[in-house]
Amino acid sequence: MAFVLTLRVLxxxxxxxxxxxxxxxLSAPESEQMKALFLQFAEVFPLKVFGYQPDPMNYQTTVGWLELLAGLLLVVGPPMLQEISNLFLTLLMMGAIFTLASLKESLSTCIPAIICLGLLRLLDICQALGQTKKVDRYRRKKTPSMLKKPWEQRVSSCRL
Incomplete structure (x- = not known):
């Protein structure tokens, strides 16, 4: 459980x-570099085949807000919102990998997105396994004697 919490926070x-x-x-060179990247990203946007091409600045702002909010919810949100934020971040990483592959970027450029996607999937699997264990624990409870069938009560009283 500590592993899941650490992974989720990181x-x-x-x-x-x-x-x-x-x-x-914050600084001009990084800002201009980010704008140039999102100009390229907007050119290969996945929904372009359906006739939608986003404005690069709006695209950058949308991705920024999505990452910021989903990241915060992943850390401090309730379990349901953690799962939803994990889903959004997974889709975002799949889109990033698609975009980088469409731009024919090198594998070393794609590795951070691939690692993030793998870690998000690992977190999802660990959380699902944790929920399964909770369900198993609840199932193992003994039924109260008043819910037992009459012949089961007689058998258990005979053993005393």
Whole structure:
């Protein structure tokens, strides 16, 4: 359980920081580099085949807010919102991998997105296994004697 909590906090913090970096443009060189990247990303946007191509600045802002909010919810949100934020971040990482592959970027450029996607999936699997264990524990409870069938009560009283 400590592993899941640590992984969730690290991933959530990472995504919250990367989202904040996309929203806050502190220095000019990094800001211009980010704008140039999102110009390229908008050119290969997955929904372009359906006729939708986003404005690069709105695209950057949307991705930044999504990463920031989903990262924060992954850390401090209730379990249902943690699962939803994990889903959004998983979809976002799949989109990032698609975008980088469409731009024919090198594998070393894609590795951070692939690792993040793998860690998000690992977190999802660990949380699902944790919920399964909770269900098993509840099933193992003994039934109260008043819910037992009459012949079961007689058998248990005979053993005393």
């Amino acid at each position: 991933l959530g913090g990472f995504f919250a920081l990367t989202g904040a970096a996309k929203l806050c443009q």
